Amino acid sequence: MRAALLIFGGLRLIIYCFPEKLSVARKDSCLKVSSPDSIKGNHDTAIGNFGIPQYGGSMAGTVAYPKENRKGCRRFDEFGVSFKAKPGTLPTFVLVDRGDCFFALKVWNAQNAGASAVLVADDIDEPLITMDTPEEDAASAKYIENITIPSALISKSFGEKLKKAISDGEMVNVNLDWRESVPHPDDRVEYELWTNSNDECGVKCDMLMDFVKNFKGAAQILEKGGYTLFTPHYITWYCPQAFTISKQCKSQCINHGRYCAPDPEQDFSKGYEGKDVVIENLRQLCVFKVANETKRPWVWWDYVTDFQIRCPMKDKKYNKDCAEGVISSLGLDLRKIEKCMGDPNADSDNILLKEEQDAQIGKGSRGDVTILPTLVVNNRQYRGKLEKGAVLKAICAGFEETTEPAACLSDDVETNECLANSHGGCWHDEIANVTACKDTFRGRVCECPLVDGVQFKGDGYTSCEASGPGRCKINNGGCWHETRDGHYFSACSDSGNGKCACPPGFKGDGVKSCADIDECKEKKACQCPECSCKNTWGSYDCTCSSDLLYMRDHDTCISKRVAEARSAWTAIWIIILGLSIAAAGAYIVYKYRIRTYMDSEIRAIMAQYMPLDNQNEVPNHVSEDRA
Incomplete structure (x- = not known):
């Protein structure tokens, strides 16, 4: 379980006896022992890089050290052991020894047995390290994803003290405190994500891609409101000068060996090469740079998520043409991005990638970045599962008290990205006023819509076509149509079973053309x-x-x-x-006319013998003195 740094074929490789990464960690949480008096006080811990730490809060509990399965590599129920706390008692923190199996497996077994947190005692005296998940292990992916309790590594000497106190019959009460794990100096949080465009590196890549997609909506809300300042970063390595002309360096590096990435398939004879990954990483850096210049830095999240969906390696679409299609759909200036990327074949430094290599070195309270992915909040490395709710807690812990945005006080983190970002880069028809952009809690998705009972079908990004009854009402159902010399013809028919068919007198595919x-x-x-x-x-x-x-x-x-x-x-x-x-x-x-004439004659004769209701009274001309 120790790491060795070797030079092989001109490239630096880190080899592990167990395929899980370890790195010297900053003491990023505090464990306070309240009893017994013999070990009372504060002790340093290193948070595990999985599970969900309670950033901004604390957790009290009682430490238990099992009599069997002390390394936690097997299920505890095989030994009839349960750590589930009884009503009215403190939660149980299970203490296990390091060794024999993955850190994550130890925590998973303890969680299934009812533990609320796990403390792993180191087996040698050394600086605290970060416990990480296995690098390549599809079998472990299922339980790693479902770990929800926090864990921390403690030193060997402190672990021995805890074990002695428990064996002496003492009740060991502790408090695991994350309130100062993230500095909170002001009303804005600065955070960065060290990521990678490679989507074929196994479990780690899958977890990273899911996180970016799920966290995008919250990240954009915080950025647009001015609450956060986000920066993406990408790790690269360099090839020693003596090996720049080797096959390995040429396939994995650009700029004559200055910036390299491992081969995605670990096979130099097939598939994509490491230099393909470096170039796409550089493109994503330039997307962020150009978007930031236009005061829209949050567009980076749109590009990265869309690139994952539209240009995956498994579909052989991880290339320049597909990337440029995504860039164009988001309204970014392609020429500026190309200029920013520079010439990958030049025998000179690339300014952006040189800055990235310099940034990998630890500064202040942040150590060196050696694990992908790595999240840094207010210059402190985040530890724990890359999950939307957990990361949002860590970011919110970075705000000065009483300055937290509404997103930190409520689960309602939503915006209509389709209105704010001009259809969000999805397919849309200006004439018919129809768009595939659909706003959700997690961010916008490109999904062909249902309009007035008419269902559109397509990929949602570049095309959507109307189908079903009534489809001809909307842009002729995507079928061919033309007017010439006052005569109009259309290949769309509501009775055409959703297909475009040229009308009588024409022939063709009915979609793009119909010829006379x-x-x-x-x-x-x-x-x-x-x-x-x-x-x-x-x-x-x-x-x-x-x-x-x-x-x-x-x-x-x-x-x-x-x-x-x-x-x-x-x-x-x-x-x-x-x-x-x-x-x-x-x-x-x-x-x-005869009837009208007769009616008038009769009325005239009758008027001579009796007054009619509608005649005016005859004026009385007799003077008053004769009356």
Whole structure:
């Protein structure tokens, strides 16, 4: 379980007897013993790089040291042991010895037995190290992902003191304190993520990719509000001058051996090479640089997550063309990014990558960065599982008291990225006002939408096509359509089972094109002896010779006299019908006028014998002195 630094083929390799990384750790949490008096006081610990530490808080408990399975490499229930605390008692901190199996497995077994935290006692006197997860072990990935309790490594001498106190029958009460694990000097938190674009490096890469995708929404909210200052970083190595012309250096390095990354498949004869990873790491650095210059540094999160989805190594899309497609969809200036990247074949330093190598060296309270991924909050390395809730706690612990943003006081960390980022780089149709951008709690996703009962289908990034009934209402269902000389044709049909099919008179795929069919040649229309055919766009015209007329329904010619006779009789019947309608109208008008005249005569005669209600009273002309 010790590490050896070797030079092989001109490249530095760290070899481990057990495939789990160890690095000298800063004493990043404090364990306070409240009893017994013999070991009372504060003791340094190093937080494990898995599980969920309670950043900003503390946890009290009682230490238990098992009589069997003391290294914790087997399930405790095999020995009938349970560490689950009884109601009213303090949680149990299980003390186990280092050795024989992975740190993470020890913690997993203790968690399953009911432990609330795990203390691992070192087996040699040395500076505290960081307990990390196995580098390549798919079998352990399942339990590593589900570890939720915190763990810490303690020194050998302190471990011996705890064991002696427990064997003497003393109750050992402790308090594991993370309140000062992250400095909190002001109202803004500065944090950085040391990451990698390689998506084929096993369990570690999978965990990193999941974290970036899940944490993106919260990260962008904090950045847009001015609460945090985020910076991504990428680790590179260099090839010694004497080996720059070797096959290994040429395949894994750029700029003549100055910046290198391991071969993704660990096979120099196939797949992608280490230099492909270095170039994409450099591109992601430049994406952040250019986005930061435009006051939108949070776009880095969009690029990285979209690149993971659209350009994975397993699909052979991990390349420049795919990356540039993602960059263009996010509205970034491609020329500026290319200029920032420089020439990877130049025999000179790359400014950005040189700065990255310098930044790997520890500064102040932050040690050297040797583990990928590594999160640094306010210049302190974060320890624990890379999980949204756990990391958010660590970031929130970095704010000065009472200055925490609402995200630290509530679980509601959400924004409509589709409105803020112009469809978030997803497919959209400006004409139909339809977008594949969908805002979620974790950030936006590119998912073809359902609009007015019409379902769109596609990858959500570059294309979405309407399907199902009603699809022709929205941008013609993505089918071919064209207007020419006042005539409109479309390949979309609601009864077409969701497929684009050229209309009668056309041929083609129905999506990108439909070409006019020459019915005179291909369909042999207008084939009667007297017929003459002329092709038109989407149809055809047929004429007959001499005094003949063409009948399209029967594809034949008939005499004009017959046609004229038919036309004459048609005209006569139209005239007769018109006269009948006119006569009926005149009779109705006549009856109406007669009735109106009679009504007025009757009213006049009756008015002579009796006053009508609607007549005005006759004025009284008799003078008052005659009354």
